[in-house]
Amino acid sequence: MSENEIDIKLLREDPRELLLRYQPLIRLIVKSLAYQGFLPKRDIPDLVQDVNRKLVERLPRIREQYNYKSRFKTYFSVVVRNLCMEEFRKLRVITEPQPEIYEHTSSENATDQLLIRQEFERLQRAVRLFYRDERALWLTLRVLADIDITTADLDGFGKDPGPTARRQLARQLNATFRKSRKEKFAEISRALLRLDERDRTPDAIRKWFTSRLDEILELMNGHPPRSAYTLEILLILIEKIESDKNSL
Amino acid sequence: MKEKDKYSPGHEHASHLDENELALFAEFLRHEREDLPAGLREHVETCARCRAEVMAVTDMLGEVGRQETEDERLKTKDQRLRRQETRKLETNLRRLAPVIRVVASVAAVIFLAWIIQLIRPEKPEAGDMAGADSSGSVMPVVEPADTLLLAQAFVPDSVLEKLVNATYRAAHDPKPQGPTNETVFHTGDTLRIQWIPEAGEEYLLVILNNQGAQQAKIQAERSSSLQWRINLEPGLYYWKFLGKEELWKVGKFKVLAVAH
Numbered sequence: 001m002s003e004n005e006i007d008i009k010l011l012r013e014d015p016r017e018l019l020l021r022y023q024p025l026i027r028l029i030v031k032s033l034a035y036q037g038f039l040p041k042r043d044i045p046d047l048v049q050d051v052n053r054k055l056v057e058r059l060p061r062i063r064e065q066y067n068y069k070s071r072f073k074t075y076f077s078v079v080v081r082n083l084c085m086e087e088f089r090k091l092r093v094i095t096e097p098q099p100e101i102y103e104h105t106s107s108e109n110a111t112d113q114l115l116i117r118q119e120f121e122r123l124q125r126a127v128r129l130f131y132r133d134e135r136a137l138w139l140t141l142r143v144l145a146d147i148d149i150t151t152a153d154l155d156g157f158g159k160d161p162g163p164t165a166r167r168q169l170a171r172q173l174n175a176t177f178r179k180s181r182k183e184k185f186a187e188i189s190r191a192l193l194r195l196d197e198r199d200r201t202p203d204a205i206r207k208w209f210t211s212r213l214d215e216i217l218e219l220m221n222g223h224p225p226r227s228a229y230t231l232e233i234l235l236i237l238i239e240k241i242e243s244d245k246n247s248l
Numbered sequence: 249m250k251e252k253d254k255y256s257p258g259h260e261h262a263s264h265l266d267e268n269e270l271a272l273f274a275e276f277l278r279h280e281r282e283d284l285p286a287g288l289r290e291h292v293e294t295c296a297r298c299r300a301e302v303m304a305v306t307d308m309l310g311e312v313g314r315q316e317t318e319d320e321r322l323k324t325k326d327q328r329l330r331r332q333e334t335r336k337l338e339t340n341l342r343r344l345a346p347v348i349r350v351v352a353s354v355a356a357v358i359f360l361a362w363i364i365q366l367i368r369p370e371k372p373e374a375g376d377m378a379g380a381d382s383s384g385s386v387m388p389v390v391e392p393a394d395t396l397l398l399a400q401a402f403v404p405d406s407v408l409e410k411l412v413n414a415t416y417r418a419a420h421d422p423k424p425q426g427p428t429n430e431t432v433f434h435t436g437d438t439l440r441i442q443w444i445p446e447a448g449e450e451y452l453l454v455i456l457n458n459q460g461a462q463q464a465k466i467q468a469e470r471s472s473s474l475q476w477r478i479n480l481e482p483g484l485y486y487w488k489f490l491g492k493e494e495l496w497k498v499g500k501f502k503v504l505a506v507a508h
Contacts, residue, residue, distance in 0.1 A: 024316075024319075025312065025316075028312045028315050028316065029308065029312055031315075032308055032311040032312055032315065033308065035311075065266075065267070065268070066268065067268045069268060069271075069272055070268060070271035070272045070274075070275050070281075071271075071275065071280070074271040074272075074274060074275050074280075074309065075267060075268060075271040077271070077305075077308070077309055077312065078267045078270045078271045078274070078305055079267050081304075081305060081308055082267060118310070118314075121310075122303075122307065122310075125277040125278075125303065125306055126299075126303055128277055129277075129292055129293070129299045129302060129303065130293055130299075131289045131290065131292065131293035132293060133293070215296060215299065218300070219299060219300060219303040222303075222304065222307065223300070223304070226307075
């Protein structure tokens, strides 16, 4: 029996036992949110208690509302997070991020590598949220970061101009290496015209990218803020991952 | 597509993703599922609030997952350390096994000897023999003894051993001189004790076997030495030289059978 099947069986037959089983997860979630700066560390045990009380009350609703599409653990984690957020709103306690968050940045090299990888995965997730713009956003970010564009970067768009045209587009985009942002956006605009249905001027591309970028930065920085990303830092992150990939 | 809420089916809050959908989307972003309803993706594409929610939930799940892995790693490390310690202990025990076996064998023999001593009937005391040097005493016949019983007769008495060579402090010390602790007598040999007498003092020699049972008591009043002809069975014996109220000296000697 898988872990999810055990959870579902307990949800149906013994929800209180399920709650006991999930005590470590509840504590981890509360701790994780507290460390993000939602709550002073000393209040963690109180919040765990409050969340547990609310969960006991909400168990019948959880059983009723869970639609079995995601794993129960994921669903339950979202429920616990939402309960915590309700509490935070009620308490209006928004504190500065805990020092541990900042301490991470001054750790050892291996840990740095891990953090860079984790942050890059966060960036991938943030860009993925934009669905049909995902490919165009990555292309723009890579061109702005002066990363070598391959034909693979030009796959998956609405239109397929064919392999020869893709190679040519890649060459043109790579020719913008170390050129001004304006020239880069002009080339991206030309490439996107061939790759998706939309006809956008370089200026329109710049505006579109700027608005998306603002939101990506917000998503990356979080609320309350856990980081202080700017476009330049994002580009360094992409460059760093790319150079690590090449050095392997 | 304008930034508005396009995704409505399947969630009761009408405009934004509910907990089930947030969970589903987070699993998608964490590569825990391949597919996602297109409508859900389209809604998130156009809803900044849901994007922020999905991102926050995914970040939280990532953080919790990392913490769980770390806890698991620490638990595993702890278990590994415990296993290593147990293995080290087992190795040490294995190395010590021959020594332990020898010690256990010796202990078993000693224990067996002790048990036999306990169940063996006590011999009657040899009785008083005042004014020793009884040359007419009958020589004991040494019967061929069982090896184990013979060995038992030579097992030292733990209490008396502590008294042997102990120093006794008093105003007057008769400085008794008797057989050394390594002396080996044969039946019929004579045991001699000398001392410096004190006026009004009485001196007494007591012979005990290796179980502390009295074998002979020799009174030596108004004398500076005494002699006693040994008529004991082979074994380890102790002698005690006593005053009226004092114990002056304790020694030991062995008696062996006369070789035929």
